[in-house]
Amino acid sequence: MARILILEDENTSRTALKKMLQNISAEITVDAAADLAKARLLLGSTVSFDLFFLDVNLEPEKDGDTSGIRFAEEIRSMRQYEFTPLVMITSVAGLEMEAYRRLHCYQYVVKPYVQSEVEEIVRKVLFHLHAGMRPSIMVKRNGVNYKIFCDEIMFCRAIPRGVCLQLKNEQIEVPYLSIHKLLEKLPEGMFFQCHRTFVVNRSAVKYYDLVNQVIQVEGSSEWIDIGVTFKPEVRRILYGEKQK
Incomplete structure (x- = not known):
């Protein structure tokens, strides 16, 4: 595009x-x-x-x-x-x-x-x-536009009145941006939603447990929840990655 x-x-x-x-x-x-x-x-x-x-x-x-x-x-x-x-x-x-x-x-x-x-x-x-394309998104914070490369984003979490982007080396809170609007900005196929409050970079997934419904990404000890309604799609995406 x-x-x-x-x-x-x-x-x-x-x-x-x-x-x-x-x-x-x-x-x-x-x-x-x-x-x-x-x-x-x-x-x-x-x-x-x-x-x-x-x-x-x-x-x-x-x-x-x-x-x-x-x-x-x-x-x-x-x-x-x-x-x-x-x-x-x-x-x-x-x-x-x-x-x-x-x-x-x-x-x-x-x-x-x-x-x-x-x-x-x-x-x-x-x-x-x-x-020479490297996918990126633009987000606005404190009145300033920031360009963020998508391969730097490990996962995203909904927070009150915004989202938190967990990058490889830092966290960035972006106000007035919903998970739904964030997904519209992100490249199709590069990320997936696993919970109503979480979006994950599929290439960053280190471990997943569909029984206990959790995901862990590279460089983070945080457990990311898999929502019940998202479980079938997460299974399709991650199990398919494992078979490749």
């Missing part, structure tokens, strides 16, 4: 670009913003973006407007997006080359959009994304 953010003030151009991107692959999710306020809300949310398409001039009635470049600078100031591909959208080729180099932009495109050009850019980004 890949997620793309478009910042484009012109409704017709924004709609056309969004449709082009969605037609490339069913694995692409596109979020589109018409102004900086909406774009900043998306950037500050818990989702993570793999590619940005940013219109340089968001207020064409203002001479020399480069608000799209300012937003690109905001993106680059965030640690998780230091090297994320940026594609700048412009009406005049070469006009913003200095900013293009300074912000390490991946490429720029000139309006009107050409399907083949957009598709080539996205396919190259997707290729590199999948080639």
Whole structure:
């Protein structure tokens, strides 16, 4: 899966670009913003973006407007997006080359959009994304977004008004996130729910006892309960792993 953010003030151009991107692959999710306020809300949310398409001039009635470049600078100031591909959208080729180099932009495109050009850019980004992909999730804590690699998560436990992520070397409490919402973020097949309050990384399981209904993971002495309603699915998953 890949997620793309478009910042484009012109409704017709924004709609056309969004449709082009969605037609490339069913694995692409596109979020589109018409102004900086909406774009900043998306950037500050818990989702993570793999590619940005940013219109340089968001207020064409203002001479020399480069608000799209300012937003690109905001993106680059965030640690998780230091090297994320940026594609700048412009009406005049070469006009913003200095900013293009300074912000390490991946490429720029000139309006009107050409399907083949957009598709080539996205396919190259997707290729590199999948080639070096390490699954991760974004969680928000104390107003700050954190990127957590999924192979670092041993198990997760529901706590009052949130969840606790047990990582290899630390615990992180994430408020206002339910087990159900957490499962939606995690890669399919990498984790399983064994109890209404527990989710376990299947590769971290060290020991399990279906009679006493407990699981233990690597690096932890804590016993994780297996709920009665989850027992058949846990048996299928873990017994199947044992047979491989």
